[in-house]
Amino acid sequence: MKAKFRSREITFGEKERVQEVETDDEGRPIIEVEPDVENLYSKLCEIQASDGLPVIPPTKERVGRMLEHSTMDATEIIMKVPPYFYELTVEKLAINAVMAGCKPEYFPVIIAAFEAMKEDKFNLQGIITTTAVPWPAIIVSGPYAQKIGMGSGYGCLGPGYRANATIGRALTLTLITFAGCYPGFGTHSTQAWPGRYTLCFAEELEDNPWKSFNAEKGFENDTTVTVVAAKGSLSICHLRDDALGWLKVICEALAIPGTQTAYVPGVNCLVVSPVVAKRFLSDGNWTKEEIKKFVYENARLPAKLLLDHGWASARYRAWPKGSNAYDAMVPFLRSPDDLIMVVAGSPTQNYSTVVYTWGGWSEAVTKPVDISGRK
Amino acid sequence: MRESIFGFSFEPLVHYFLQKSAVSSLYENFNKYTTAINSTKNEEEEFSLSNKEVVFRNTSILSPFGELRVEPIEPRQRLNAVTGKIIGLLDANKPNGDVVMGIIQNYLSQRGVRDFISEVKPVVTRPAPDSIIKKLSKADAIVLSFADCGSCTTGLAMDQAVLEREGVPTVAVVTSFFAAHYARIAESMGTPHLPIVVVEHPLGDGATREMAQKKAEKIPRNILEALTFPANDLKEKYSARKWIELRSEL
Numbered sequence: 001m002k003a004k005f006r007s008r009e010i011t012f013g014e015k016e017r018v019q020e021v022e023t024d025d026e027g028r029p030i031i032e033v034e035p036d037v038e039n040l041y042s043k044l045c046e047i048q049a050s051d052g053l054p055v056i057p058p059t060k061e062r063v064g065r066m067l068e069h070s071t072m073d074a075t076e077i078i079m080k081v082p083p084y085f086y087e088l089t090v091e092k093l094a095i096n097a098v099m100a101g102c103k104p105e106y107f108p109v110i111i112a113a114f115e116a117m118k119e120d121k122f123n124l125q126g127i128i129t130t131t132a133v134p135w136p137a138i139i140v141s142g143p144y145a146q147k148i149g150m151g152s153g154y155g156c157l158g159p160g161y162r163a164n165a166t167i168g169r170a171l172t173l174t175l176i177t178f179a180g181c182y183p184g185f186g187t188h189s190t191q192a193w194p195g196r197y198t199l200c201f202a203e204e205l206e207d208n209p210w211k212s213f214n215a216e217k218g219f220e221n222d223t224t225v226t227v228v229a230a231k232g233s234l235s236i237c238h239l240r241d242d243a244l245g246w247l248k249v250i251c252e253a254l255a256i257p258g259t260q261t262a263y264v265p266g267v268n269c270l271v272v273s274p275v276v277a278k279r280f281l282s283d284g285n286w287t288k289e290e291i292k293k294f295v296y297e298n299a300r301l302p303a304k305l306l307l308d309h310g311w312a313s314a315r316y317r318a319w320p321k322g323s324n325a326y327d328a329m330v331p332f333l334r335s336p337d338d339l340i341m342v343v344a345g346s347p348t349q350n351y352s353t354v355v356y357t358w359g360g361w362s363e364a365v366t367k368p369v370d371i372s373g374r375k
Numbered sequence: 376m377r378e379s380i381f382g383f384s385f386e387p388l389v390h391y392f393l394q395k396s397a398v399s400s401l402y403e404n405f406n407k408y409t410t411a412i413n414s415t416k417n418e419e420e421e422f423s424l425s426n427k428e429v430v431f432r433n434t435s436i437l438s439p440f441g442e443l444r445v446e447p448i449e450p451r452q453r454l455n456a457v458t459g460k461i462i463g464l465l466d467a468n469k470p471n472g473d474v475v476m477g478i479i480q481n482y483l484s485q486r487g488v489r490d491f492i493s494e495v496k497p498v499v500t501r502p503a504p505d506s507i508i509k510k511l512s513k514a515d516a517i518v519l520s521f522a523d524c525g526s527c528t529t530g531l532a533m534d535q536a537v538l539e540r541e542g543v544p545t546v547a548v549v550t551s552f553f554a555a556h557y558a559r560i561a562e563s564m565g566t567p568h569l570p571i572v573v574v575e576h577p578l579g580d581g582a583t584r585e586m587a588q589k590k591a592e593k594i595p596r597n598i599l600e601a602l603t604f605p606a607n608d609l610k611e612k613y614s615a616r617k618w619i620e621l622r623s624e625l
Contacts, residue, residue, distance in 0.1 A: 022435075029438035040434075049439050057436045083529055083556075084563035086441025095439045123526075125533075126500040129556070130526035177439045188525030188556065315470050316499045361500045361526075 024060075028091075033057060044099075049177045051169065051197065055099040066094035069107040071373035078111065079118035081179040082125030083186050088114065092178055093170075099177070100170035105148050106163055110170045112225040112369040113138050121363040127229045128181050131188050132260065134358035137199035137230035138168055139269075139342060141214040142223025144369055145202035152202035154346040157233065157271070157353060168198025195230055199355075201344055207274040208343040209281050210288050214366075222368035228269055228340065229362035230355050231260065238276060238350040243283040246276065247291065250352060251298040254332055257309055259356050261332040262301065263317045266360035268333060270295070271353040273345035292336035300329040318360055340364060445565040450610070451544040453603050454516055458487035462602075463514030463543070465503065466495040467521055467531050469579035471587035475548065476520050478588070482595030483518075500526035502533040512541040516602045521548035523579045528553040529560055532615075536564030545569070546601035546613070548594065550576035554618035561615045570601040570613035 024030050031047070033040050041054045049055070056062065067074050067090065074091040081088045090111070097110050117124050117136055127134045140150055151161030159165060181187040189196075203213050214224040236253050238246045254268055255261075261268060272280075280286040286294075303319075304326045323330045333339055345351060357364075454460060462483055466472045472495070480491060492514050494507045503511075511517055519535050522528035528549065535547045549557045549571045561569040574590050582590075601613045610616075 024435065029440070029442070030435045031438055033434050033436055035434055057434060058439060059434065059436055063437055081441065083560060084441065084443065085445075086443060088441070091437070092439065092441070095437045099439060123501055125529050126526035129529040130500060131524045132526075173439075178441045180441060185556075186559075188528075188553075315468050315472060361498065 048182055049099070051172055051176050053169075053197075055173070056101050058095040058098040062098045063091065063094045065104045066097055066102070066107050067091065069104045069373055070094075070111060071370060072111070078114050081175070083129050084180050086179060088174070088178060093174060096174040096178055097166075097170040100173045101162070101166040102170050103148070103162070103166075106167050106170070108369050108371050108373065109138075109140060109144070109148070109167055109223075109225055112367045113167075113171055113227055114174075116225055116227045116365040116367040119363075119365045122227060122229070122365050123362045127358060127362055128175055128179070128187050130358070131190050132358060133189055133191065133193050133231040134229035134260075134362065135193070135196040135199070135231075136171060136227045137195060137269075137355065138171065139201065139203065139213065139226040139228065139340070140167075140223065140369075141203040141212055141226065141342065142219070142369070143205065144223035144371055146205060150200075150202035152204040152344050153207075156201040156344050157199070164200045164202070165198055168200030171200075172196060172198060193232055195233070199230055201271075203342045204274055204344050207347055209274075209278050210341075210343060213340070213342050214368075216288070217366045219366070219368050223371070224366050224368050226340070226364055226366040228267060228355065228364045229358035230269070231358055232356045234354050234356070236352045236354065238352065243280045243286055246279075246350070246352070247286075247294055248298070250354065251295055251300075254295065254354050254356075255299040255301050257301065257306065259332075260359035260361065261357065262306055262309075262330070263319070264359035264361055265318065265320070265330075265332050265334045265338070266362070267338050267340060267357050267364045268299075269340045269342070269355035269357065271342055271344050271355065273349060273351050274343055274347050276350055276352055277343045279350070288341055289336070291341065292339045295339050296331065296333045296336040299332045301332075303328045303330050306330055334360065443563060445563065447562070447565050447567050448540065450566070450568050450570060450606065450614075451539055451542055453544050453601075453605065453609060456487075456603060457483055457516070457599065459489050460515040461490045461492060461513070462488050463492045463511040463517035463538075464494070465507070465511060465517060465519045465531075465534060466493070467519065467527050468496045468499045469521060469523060469527060471579050471582060471584055472520065474584055474587045475578065475591040476518075478591045479518055479520065479548075479595050479598055483599070486599060496530070496534075500530060502530045502537070508534070508537055508541070512538060512543055514543060517543055517545045518598055518602075519545060519547040521550065521574070521578055522553055522557055523550040523577060524553065525556070528556050532557045532560035532569065533564060535569050536561060536566040539566050539569060544602060546598055547571050548574060548578075548598075549615075550574055550578050552576040554615070558615040558618045562619075567616045568610050568614040570609055571615045571618070572597040572601060572613065573618065 022030050033043050044050045070090055072090045076090050077087045079088055148163050150163040175181045234253055319330050466476050496503050517538050519531055522531040535545050538545050554573045572594050578587050
């Protein structure tokens with residue numbers, strides 16, 4: 001059987017063509033591939049079924065094992081994924097998760113990420129088609145993250161953890177392969193950033209002196225997935241020996257010109273290492289709420305500086321009332337709650353990481369992970 | 376190739392000696408015997424080989440691609456003329472948006488437009504809220520201006536598709552770099568022939584007000600045409616669809 005599906009441009013500038021594919025007995029489109037890993041990889045890159053890295057072939061058996069970890073029906077539609085609003089079924093998501101290298105037990109986390117991204121306030125169609133840089137980052141909070149081996153310690157924002165690497169990659173692959181977000185085609189980011197390959201990590205649960213993020217959001221008994229439109233990160237080395245000094249540096253690192261939050265204030269993320277979190281408690285008994293308030297009040301730049309940079313001419317400037325005066329200070333957060341604070345990293349050093357975002361054009365969304373389908 | 380326990384086959388050697396010897400009946404028997412063994416072996420070999428082919432050579436993978444499932448509609452019936460009509464103006468809220476829309480509005484009012492419903496999108500990176508769509512859909516025709524970046528193109532194409540589906544004839548201003556993207560969004564929304572007027576990029580970000588004015592002064596006549604052309608001429612000249620094909624020539 002032959003089936004026609006929406007065309008994809010194979011290379012930039014090439015004309016549109018409708019690609020015909022075979023279907024199996026149940027009418028699902030299939031692709032014939034060679035067994036040799038190198039040929040298979042070349043073929044999948046050629047038909048734009050890759051982010052550029054090798055993928056695992058999504059055979060029926062592998063996809064079937066992935067589907068066993070969901071309570072939903074394989075044909076159930078999770079969302080219509082922009083930019084072209086194709087209907088993402090549970091099976092299509094499983095196919096892309098297999099390709100990304102996910103273990104079946106990661107699947108509930110990936111489903112939760114898409115459940116979160118489908119919320120209108122996340123503005124997924126904006127994030128993936130903008131000429132700016134953002135891409136959904138995933139923060140997992142709760143015991144299921146540890147159970148499936150997600151990294152929350154040493155180097156957790158970087159490579160080395162299969163779960164972190166492949167869950168984030170499954171999201172990206174789905175957007176590229178399934179939804180058609182090829183550079184210059186479905187996605188128009190001017191330069192993009194390496195976090196688009198994968199940016200997925202877990203919050204440290206045991207070595208964490210504060211209330212965990214899932215509990216903060218009202219999901220004490222669940223593991224949660226939070227999606228954020230991340231556009232870059234900066235690691236901050238804390239050299240001074242007092243918590244207040246650290247906080248001042250964090251504020252200055254967060255409020256820098258050139259970020260989207262300079263003209264559209266909004267959500268920002270702060271990842272602190274367990275040592276830093278404990279130090280905040282021992283040196284001045286800083287609670288999460290107090291830190292958020294401090295950052296909201298101090299992560300600001302003078303309006304005259306930003307106006308000189310040209311934000312004055314931008315029609316889409318969204319500063320709060322009172323900040324437009326030449327001598328006012330412009331906040332980078334709309335309220336203390338705009339700061340997402342999680343503890344993650346190694347237990348040894350005084351480091352924090354600021355994760356910049358697309359500002360007020362996308363709201364962070366938190367959803368619980370449904371693990372009841374897990375066998 | 377069959378091998379003995381010695382690591383090589385004695386078979387050719389035996390063949391040779393038996394053929395040469397006088398005991399031909401013995402040779403015949405041996406021949407029958409070896410053929411029988413060979414045929415079972417070959418069948419087995421063939422079977423295992425074809426099995427391997429099924430598993431490896433013809434691996435089928437499930438298609439990871441999204442599929443478009445939307446019934447396309449034709450553009451709405453155009454106006455006979457704009458004289459005496461109410462025209463909706465949706466400003467995408469890009470820099471220089473006021474310059475471009477001002478020139479269009481000025482031209483249309485000189486052609487006898489009775490009234491305008493002017494709206495500016497509150498957030499440039501999103502589709503317009505329902506309240507704005509509702510106000511605009513009361514107009515006789517709508518001009519959307521303009522799309523010159525990624526997220527604003529997506530949002531504006533979605534707005535235009537929704538308004539055409541509401542039954543109002545529309546036209547949008549798009550810059551050259553984003554016309555193909557605009558067309559793909561239009562197609563995905565089930566309105567592949569959304570009428571667009573394409574202006575050389577840039578128009579908003581990266582363009583001065585003078586540049587924007589110069590470029591915008593060239594387009595009002597096309598806007599009028601796109602709102603009043605008969606269906607076939609409209610598709611021929613203003614359909615977003617053709618920008619997918621034209622992309623390679625840009």
